[in-house]
Amino acid sequence: xKGALTRREAKERTRQRLLEAARGIIxxxxxxxxxxxxxxxxxxxxxxxxxxxxxxRDDLMVALSEQLFDELRGQLARQRREALEAxxxxxxxxxxxxxxLELIAANPDLFRLALRVRHHPGTPLGESSRRLTxxxxxxxxxxxxxxxxxxxxxxxxxxxxxxxxxHIAATEVLALGHVSGRYPDLDELxxxxxxxxxxxxxxxxxxxxxxxTG
Amino acid sequence: xKGALTRREAKERTRQRLLEAARGIIxxxxxxxxxxxxxxxxxxxxxxxxxxxxxxRDDLMVALSEQLFDELRGQLARQRREALEAxxxxxxxxxxxxxxLELIAANPDLFRLALRVRHHPGTPLGESSRRLTxxxxxxxxxxxxxxxxxxxxxxxxxxxxxxxxxHIAATEVLALGHVSGRYPDLDELxxxxxxxxxxxxxxxxxxxxxxxTG
DNA sequence: TGTACATCAGTGAACGCGCGTTCACTGATGTAC
DNA sequence: TGTACATCAGTGAACGCGCGTTCACTGATGTAC
Numbered sequence: 001x002k003g004a005l006t007r008r009e010a011k012e013r014t015r016q017r018l019l020e021a022a023r024g025i026i027x028x029x030x031x032x033x034x035x036x037x038x039x040x041x042x043x044x045x046x047x048x049x050x051x052x053x054x055x056x057r058d059d060l061m062v063a064l065s066e067q068l069f070d071e072l073r074g075q076l077a078r079q080r081r082e083a084l085e086a087x088x089x090x091x092x093x094x095x096x097x098x099x100x101l102e103l104i105a106a107n108p109d110l111f112r113l114a115l116r117v118r119h120h121p122g123t124p125l126g127e128s129s130r131r132l133t134x135x136x137x138x139x140x141x142x143x144x145x146x147x148x149x150x151x152x153x154x155x156x157x158x159x160x161x162x163x164x165x166x167h168i169a170a171t172e173v174l175a176l177g178h179v180s181g182r183y184p185d186l187d188e189l190x191x192x193x194x195x196x197x198x199x200x201x202x203x204x205x206x207x208x209x210x211x212x213t214g
Numbered sequence: 215x216k217g218a219l220t221r222r223e224a225k226e227r228t229r230q231r232l233l234e235a236a237r238g239i240i241x242x243x244x245x246x247x248x249x250x251x252x253x254x255x256x257x258x259x260x261x262x263x264x265x266x267x268x269x270x271r272d273d274l275m276v277a278l279s280e281q282l283f284d285e286l287r288g289q290l291a292r293q294r295r296e297a298l299e300a301x302x303x304x305x306x307x308x309x310x311x312x313x314x315l316e317l318i319a320a321n322p323d324l325f326r327l328a329l330r331v332r333h334h335p336g337t338p339l340g341e342s343s344r345r346l347t348x349x350x351x352x353x354x355x356x357x358x359x360x361x362x363x364x365x366x367x368x369x370x371x372x373x374x375x376x377x378x379x380x381h382i383a384a385t386e387v388l389a390l391g392h393v394s395g396r397y398p399d400l401d402e403l404x405x406x407x408x409x410x411x412x413x414x415x416x417x418x419x420x421x422x423x424x425x426x427t428g
Numbered sequence: 429t430g431t432a433c434a435t436c437a438g439t440g441a442a443c444g445c446g447c448g449t450t451c452a453c454t455g456a457t458g459t460a461c
Numbered sequence: 462t463g464t465a466c467a468t469c470a471g472t473g474a475a476c477g478c479g480c481g482t483t484c485a486c487t488g489a490t491g492t493a494c
Contacts, residue, residue, distance in 0.1 A: 007490055011437060029335065032246065037480055046439050051482070112333060119330040121243065162397065162406050165387045173383035174376060183376065192376050192417070199413020203406070221457055225470060251447060260472050265449070435491070443483080450476080458468070 015053045017043040022064050027109040031117070031125070034061070058124065065128035072110060073132050075103060080139050084146075090194065097193040100136075101175055101186050108179040115176070133168060140164035149204050163200045170196050229267045231257040236278050241323040245331070245339070248275070272338065279342035286324060287346050289317060294353050298360075304408065311407040314350075315389055315400050322393040329390070347382060354378035363418050377414045384410050 005013065021042035025034050036050040036057050054060040079099040083092065104111045113125075118133070120126035141151075141160045149163075150156045170193055177183040219227065235256035239247050250271050254264040268274040293313040297306065318325045327339075332347070334340035355365075355374045363377075364370045384407055391397040 007436070010490095014437075035480060036482080047481090048440075048483080049438055052437065056481075116333040119326060158397065159402075159406070162388060162391070162403070165391060166384045166406070166410060169383040169387035170380045173379045177376070177379060183372065188373075189376070191420075192373070192380070192414075195413045195416050195420075196380060196410060197413065198416055199409045199411065200406075202409050202412055206405075206409075221469070224457090228470075249447060250449080261448090262450080262473075263471055266470065270448075431494090433491105433493085435489105437487105437489085439485105439487075441484090441486105443481105445480080447478080447480100448476105451474090452472105453474105454470105454472075456468105456470085458466105460466085461464090 018053055062124040065124040069128045069132050094190045094194050097190040100171055101189055104175040137164045159203055276338040279338040283342045283346050308404045308408050311404040314385055315403055318389040351378040373417055
């Protein structure tokens with residue numbers, strides 16, 4: 001134990017510098033500029049050093065993807081669990097919408113990145129972003145089941161997935177409007193999302209198509 | 215007028231070959247592979263020929279972006295206009311949702327491309343994709359106003375935009391589920407979208423926040 | 429504690445690659461007379 | 462219609478660039494005794 005860094009610590013530090021450099025580049029919208037050379041340059045190390053820490057560009061992207069979305073995923077899941085313990089009334093539902101909106105508003109760059117890479121198949125960032133949405137969808141479906149929505153048949157379960165997809169999409173599109181400056185008031189957004197649930201709630205008694213549309 | 219091609223025709227033909235090559239590459243998910251060299255290669259011409267037809271890569275992208283989304287935009291607008299002329303009942307509303315769903319289902323690659331590039335700022339493809347959504351949003355807002363939704367104050371107009379955003383987002387996310395194979399039945403999707411309108415319809419009598427949540 | 433050796437994080441230089449772009453050139457098409 | 466010249470679509474070769482990756486090397490840190 002000396003005052004100076006141990007070798008292992010120094011190496012770990014360099015690795016973190018590389019990851020931070022890559023993170024900075026990518027959150028600034030420069031996915032395509034995340035190259036081994038460019039990341040090394042931004043981290044202040046020689047190009048060859050990159051390969052002391054990562055096998056290649058893709059290896060870095062895998063590490064970075066996990067780091068970027070894991071914390072967000074954890075926070076979302078935790079807050080959702082907490083909200084579930086409260087009694088089930090309208091104000092609680094509003095609160096359930098407010099938390100993801102706040103989380104997004106606090107991390108606009110990360111949110112925009114998630115949207116940007118979501119439909120890029122076969123890339124680590126895309127996978128990670130889709131995993132984030134997938135988890136949320138599963139959580140919402142579980143919650144709907146707990147609230148008494150039918151989930152006996154595969155058609156019923158599919159409808160629950162559709163509802164979850166819609167809730168997520170509605171939350172995201174309003175949150176995007178917020179971070180773009182068009183919808184400044186988060187409370188207003190939460191209210192609007194509650195209205196959406198009033199509509200999809202009608203699916204609770206939806207047994208077949210004609211029953212819903214007649 | 216000869217049997218063979220005139221010079222002008224031959225040149226236009228080459229230009230179209232380049233555009234088609236680029237279109238093929240991009241719809242197959244290869245945005246990054248749309249380089250002057252690669253497009254020329256796929257079109258079967260020399261690299262230098264590319265510059266006889268386009269100033270640079272970006273110039274091609276501008277031309278391509280317009281070509282890609284313009285037709286779709288036209289079809290969407292036309293079908294929406296036609297639907298508006300019919301009497302206003304539930305089945306008509308369903309039909310209004312079915313047409314964009316069918317349009318998307320018929321052009322899955324184009325739809326996925328629109329989603330992929332939507333959040334890429336400063337690129338011609340991104341601009342074009344956002345223009346497509348923007349038009350649809352304006353159309354929906356106009357329709358809501360025609361149906362008697364309040365639009366006197368800026369808060370009311372903002373809420374109409376929110377509703378339009380939600381309708382578009384819900385349509386798109388269900389359409390994505392369809393082209394991904396999860397939601398095979400378009401009628402079921404249209405029914406679900408009608409339910410969403412049942413919820414957002416409540417905003418018609420929404421005068422302030424407490425009125426909506428109380 | 430001091431010395432001799434082993435380990436290892438980081439480096440500079442080099443390689444081939446595909447890219448964007450330019451340019452002098454070719455050979456076919458168009459036109460003036 | 463035939464000839465001589467002008468136009469022009471397309472080409473191959475060349476350039477510099479940033480990239481991914483490798484490798485022999487350096488100098489500091491760690492360790493055995």
